Amino acid sequence: MLFPWLQLQVPENDVPLTDHILTLITFVPTAGAIVVAFLPRKGRAIQAFTLLVTLATFVLSLHLPAHFNYAQRGFQFQENQPWIASPAIRYHLGVDGLSLWLIVLATFLGPIGVLVSWRAIDTHTKEFYFLFLLQQTAMIGVFAALDLFLYYGFWELSLVPMAILIAMFGPNRGRQAAIKFFLYTFIPSALFLVAILYLYAKAGTFDFAQLQTLLANGDLGIAPHVLSWLSLAFLVAFAVKVPVFPLHGWLSDVIQEAPVAMAMVVAGKLGLYSIFRFNLGLFPAQARAIAPLMIVLAVIGILYGALVALAQTDMKRLIAYSILGNLSFCILGIFCFAIAGLNGAVFQTLNEGLTGSALLVLVSFLYERYRTYDMSLYGGLAARLPMLATLFVVTSLALIGLPLFNGFVGEFLVLSGSFPVHPAWVAAATTGVILSASYMLWMVQRIFYGKQSSLVLNRPAFDLNFREHITLWPMAILMLTMGVLSPYWIKGIQSGILQFPIDVTQTTVVAQRHAHGFVSTHMLPAPTPADAQKLMGGVQ
Amino acid sequence: MHLALFIIFAGLCVAGALNLLLQRHPINSALSLIVVMSSLAVLYLLLGAEFLAAAQVIVYSGAIMVLFTFVIMLLNAGKEERTHGSKLAYVAGFPGAAALLGLLTFIFLSHSSDYGNARLGEYLATTSDLSRVLFTDLLLPFEVTSVLILIAILGAVALARKEH
Amino acid sequence: MVPIAYYLVLSAVLFSIGVAAFLIKRNIITVFMSIELMLNGVNLAFIAFSRQWSQVHHQLQVNGQIFVFFVMVVAAAEAAVGLAIIIAVFRARNTLNVDHVDLMKL
């Protein structure tokens, strides 16, 4: 074995602060925010302190993978106290393989966010970092909460700092973008709340685990059509946040207007995680019913995102659409219900969070130097900023899924896992790898290659400084590590995936039927009601 | 006899009310309102509410209407000009008022048997009858009205006081 | 003898005329008067009803009448305040026409 330490397993039961680690991780940022509110506006005290807090959070969060018991199913590091007597709301946190790495990702992006905002945010620093830390808490909370009410709390809370910061710091159309984003996500969340309340009315509890068992056993006596409406309410709310193809109207504007630290976290993981946790966790049957539609949307999203990205001249918009494309891969992986696909979907979620952020950071560094996101004004930068160029290319390669980078592992798992289920659609999705290469390389060429543009010549060129180095390198290294040592992550993810009622090894299923050539349509996920079939049209 | 009286004074009431409606000068309206109130006092009497009949004359057609006329004089309000500030009042309000009238009348008449008939001289409510209830059962409301009146005075002073 | 229903109808008539007057009259004072008219209508209803219940219970019921008494008190208070407000409005806007008192809208 080349990497024996990969197999390391820490079977510890009485580790210090294991009992309250989640509370710590979740609320250290809040505490930090409160302190920030009283720090002097002058100087860099606020930045430094916030950096400290986020780093502390990150370090704390590393406790989770270190002491996570990968063999054991279900939730770990649980905290479960009554919060409000009636309605019966509990303060219930917990982590399983699904949320494990997402939490770490969220905390990892914390310091990055601070570093990238270090100079970019020079007015209203107090407000910015206050809300930034609040946002951290909200995100971590979403991943950790196991009480539907608590979850919804964090879910909604995550909107506010985002919206306000976009409004405050959006260069030109901030207010519109903020309001657009807020309404896009808030109105579906209202229906989502209806669904939650309905469940509560029926079940009398918000506790995820209890609801799961109750629903699984059909103890609630909810009519099937009602169930599918409920799951739809959940799904739409999440799909908007991801975003899934027709619901992405807010994405490009927000990415364009939001401060980078926020743009990094606005899309993807929250929504996708929620789809996993709730649509697959609570409504598996309904998820299967809607799957055909979702798969079509995912494939459309992949191609659509890539193609539209191809047509952009603004870096941030291009990145926005590429994000749309990459996230659609996750949707595809989720709704094919293949074990590899699901693993890939989670892994791809991590990738997107990492690579997309790195890309945004890079363009923001370009912006800090040349004050524009318009690619047509750039050119030949590679000669002047070799380091930045190198890291940019590395990130691009990770994003277009070059083997040995994280992106490849995710895409490969998703596609190879999903392929047996919907060969035609997955094949279509696979063309995405061509398109993504096209737009990324084109972007690289337009910015870094060719003759040096007047803009580039007129500005003094200074390559990455220390702060920028320590911002970028961790991400770059992580991209490679995740690409090479993926099992280390997968083993956690898979332990979370296996809880879902999926016909575990799709591939072997196929193996039995290899005799008659192509996988045939009765590979489709279990019974799909007529309505979904109709929506599907000609997929089969 | 009772009916005759009722008809006369009810007629007076309605006539006064309509006159209030039709007159364009506030004074005339005020005077016709006084007519309405006084004739109502008679009707109260017919229903055996002596005390209230008196109070009606004293408080209403006395104090309150005097106050009105006083203010009218004070602000020497002239004939009101027929401005047309509101269509809604006609297109929605009148049908509303009419419907109100129709509905109530319909209800009262269709169940008239439930209410029985009033004969003269029965169930006369003397002042002592009222005061007995007023100072036992309804003592607190009676006391509380003092606050009300206090407010009224304060308010009148505060609002009508001359600005400096 | 007169059916109490007649009294009630009369009260309804007065009340409705009051409403109508409120809608028609332009002069604020007159509008206020029409409110008084409505209140009188209500008073009549109260007295009629208290008479009715006296007959039902075969003994005098004065609650209704006392209610009227309170209405009168309140009306007096209202009149004082209302007219004060009217004066204030007249001072501020120099008009008594309701249609001209529509600064705030939409």
Place this chain on the structure above:
Amino acid sequence: MNDALYILPEIALTFSGIIVMLADATMPKSADRKPLGWLAALGTLAALAASLWQYQLPPGTAYYGVVQTDAFSVFFHVLIAGILLASVLITLDAVTPETEGLGELFALMQFGAVGMMLMSSAVELLLVFVALEISSISTYIMAGYRRKSGKSPESALKYFLLGSFATAFFLYGIALIFGATGTTRISAIAAAVSHAVAGNHLSPLLTIGLAMVIIGLGFKVSAAPFHVWTPDVYEGAPSPVVALMSTGPKAAAFAVLLRIAYGALPQLHDHWVPILWWLAVLSMTIGNLGALRQRNIKRMLAYSSIAHAGYILVAFTALSSEGIAAASFYAVSYAAMNVGIFAIISHTGGYDDHITLIDDYRGLAYASPVLAASMAFFLISLIGIPFTGGFFGKFYVFSAALHSGMIWLTIIGLINSGIAAFYYLRVVAALYSEPTGPAPVLGVSRPSFPLLLAVFLTAAATLVLGIVPGNVLSAARAAAQIYASSSIR
């Protein structure tokens, strides 16, 4: 004498009101009237203490069963006392020494509060009527208090005329109920009605009487379609007064509505539930849609208060003690955030409302971060973001409604709250965007101590209601318990 304990808060307020009044009269003309405000605040504190003290009073009626002091009425007593306290503090910040009639103003506030408190504890419709008039008339006057501007008297006039108009309906309603039942005691009415229902000779007077009462109270709580007065009056009235009258009388009126609906006429629920259902839907929709287009922040908040009245009405339709509790709780959380936001508005806009347009609020964050932050917080609570009172109130209300199967009402309501987010958010966005040109908002003065106190209290309340609502919830549930016998579930 023991009876007096049952109206102790009212007595306290009345006396402190009278003291303020007399002190005002005795003070020299030129003297600064602000201390009177502190005096009033003191009296209010006393009333607050008294109301809290009343919790350990054995629930029961007093004065020949005219008032009933129980968990329900005490709940509202405390609420109203709190609102009054905050409003007094706000007024202290807003007014200047040369604001005329200051003494009367403070006295009026307290007398008005007496009325409101009595409304919540009265179980005799006559007393309800008188109390209602007390609170209404005092608010009429206060609305017209800024006599220099043309708007204030106009708003007073509108409020007064339409208010009396509605009161007439309310009164007629009482008359009809009296006609149908022969009594004006809540309990007696309930008994008579159940007797009538049992004997199946339900008088039609009862139903239309109920309808008329609902009209009258609907007007007071500014529920659509009886909301028309609200925006104009809020716009014209002085902001500190709006803080009081947008919450206090409303809470009291809701208390009365609860008393009549659940206490007196629970049997008629299949009459009034649909009515309130419609009122709720109309209020939420009209309120939110109307607010979308407003440029004046006070008008916008007026519309929003209509919408919030709608949310509270949703809880009524739940027809369960949970619903009552939800309504009561919502009243509290709404009071907290609304008073809070009006505190900031009255400071920013001043007693003379020189800043009222939403666009004028652009860049408040530059002038005073504290004010901007807290205003944003209140707005967020009004939107209904979790961990604020606003959210928990909504959550509780709708969960109650849904629990009794009001699925459509819930959907409509929550979609409405989604729309509502738009106009609240517009203000938040304005607060934090660059001020344009020589914005008057930049000249906003530093908030005085009483204002900060008021903002702190309301903000703290909003936060507590959002995060640890336990105590208030149990209080609300206890309040609801008194209808456990009558209410349906």
Place this chain on the structure above:
Amino acid sequence: MTTDLHLWLIPLVPLAGFLVNGLLGRKAPKPVVTAVALIGALIPMLQVSAIVTKFSSLTLPHIENLGTWITAGSFHADFSFQLDQLTLVMLCVITGVGFLIHLYSVGYMAEEEGYWRFFAYMNLFLFFMLTLVLAENFLLMFVGWEGVGLASYLLIGFWFQRDSAANAGKKAFIVNRIGDFGFLLAMFLLIAHLGTLSFTRVFGQIGAHPAWQGGFLTAVALFLVLGATGKSAQIPLYVWLPDAMEGPTPVSALIHAATMVTAGVYMIARAHVIFDRSPFALSTVAIIGVATAFFAATIGLVQTDIKRVLAYSTISQLGYMFLACGVAAYSAGIFHLVTHAFFKALLFLAAGSVIHALSGEQDMRAMGGLRKKIPITFWTMTAAVLAISGAPPLAGFVSKDEILYQTFLTSKLLWSIGLLTAGLTSFYMFRLWYLTFFGESRAHTAAAHHEEDLAAVHARSDTKVVLETEHAAHPVHESPWVMLGPLVILAILSVIGGFMGWPEAFGGSNWFSRFLDPVVATGNAAPAGDSHLEFLLALVSIAVAFFGWLTAHILYYAKPALPARLATQLRVFYSLLKNKYWVDEIYGVLIVGPILFIARWVLGVLIDRGVIDGGTLTAGYTAQGFGALVARIQSGNIRSYAGWLAFFAALLLAVSYFGWTSHFYLR
């Protein structure tokens, strides 16, 4: 017995070289960079030779597993390397030729400021290429597959300041991606049906089920072919290779002649088990191969840029290898791969040396008469030309004839086309030879005649030289020995390389194919042809090659005026070939254009702006409209308000009196 050969060192050493040079090279002094790079290329070579020595003692295939790379559910792919005859051959070629070219580059790139970058990339390429051939499963192979694509992208775009170079790099990568798309789908199919990608398991399972014919195997094979056409520049995906000549010449030699482009052939040979089960796929490969061979050769006839001629010749030769695989003569294909690696690398390096000598001139019309001036280059080049045009007994002759012979056994038609192509090959190679080395130097005249062409050429030629041509060009000079050394070695190999597989027909033993047989021996053995036939065919092809030389001699030596006249007479053909059949243009119009149009206008503007943003706005405005409607109630007039109240009061009363309420709400 399992001796641990530490195969993983072979690719990882160059990787280390890449990291060192890539991270520190910019600051490091040149000699250090050189040393690191050469070591990075040398150590693998030494290790390979070490392996060669003890090869006979190994149990093959020899597999080393380094642990899991990707795993999910039942599927997992490992970092596992495998060594067998085929791998060994590839290893020898890659490390050997690779090292030589590294050496050569030291001289060729001497004056580059991007020196360190260049060698970093070269080492990176070695890493990926070695991974590709060492991989034990398709997935790891794909790593190398994409990786070499990346390396070639970086190296083609080495002079990134030049748009043409940047474009060429991008084009290469994207076209290759199209191929990779096929490769991916093939892998998905394998996973779906067999649940693994490991060579041993996949081929084992297929071997275990003789029943499987065609079916999904055909699909897999065809997708693999798509991948191969991308990497090995076959129709329809060959278009990137000519542009790839934008890169420095050593790159063209190493990547675009000797090694990377042959990956497709290697892959087909490696996966032959799958192809053997699918006659259809095989014939597809054969047809693609022969078509490409012929088609590219024709284009090669009229090209004037020396590197482009070689590029098209490479494509054409690759076609031969495909042809070989297509007729299931995998060993022949690999054999040609090897020999081609020798002489084509040599050709490029020699051409590089020529260009070097002429200070960057690449247009043959501006060359000529170099025979005397750069003799060593001339002679080595001569050897290469003879080898490629199939002059016995040189390497090219042997391998090509092997292919033609095997083809003949399968299909006369393919054979005849192949033969014709052989003729064309020898023609355009000698054309190049004559134009470059014989006659008078045409430098100045050419400049006079082909102004615009030259401009184009210069735009293309290496920057360092563009800089120099601005001031007076160097006098023609022979290259330094660090460059000539590799030339000589490769020349020798091209001459004697053939004897590895000297056919029985000429008394040889065809050692090479026998050596490979354990790996690539097809179950259905090719019809054992008699040696006379083979001998006969050999003579025919020699004749054809000779004829090709003769034409070239006449046209470009004896009667130099003739070509121009021919060109005018056969104007149509001439321009057709000159413009490479306008394939690039056609692709542009039929594929790229529409995609861009759809992306920008249909999706970007119509859908995204129009429908999606538009929808959002409309929703917003509708809500606002209702808001305005509501506000209309607020006329500000008291009487209106009263009217409103009265109306709804009446309505409410009526409703509640007649008990309509209960019907009018949704519960």
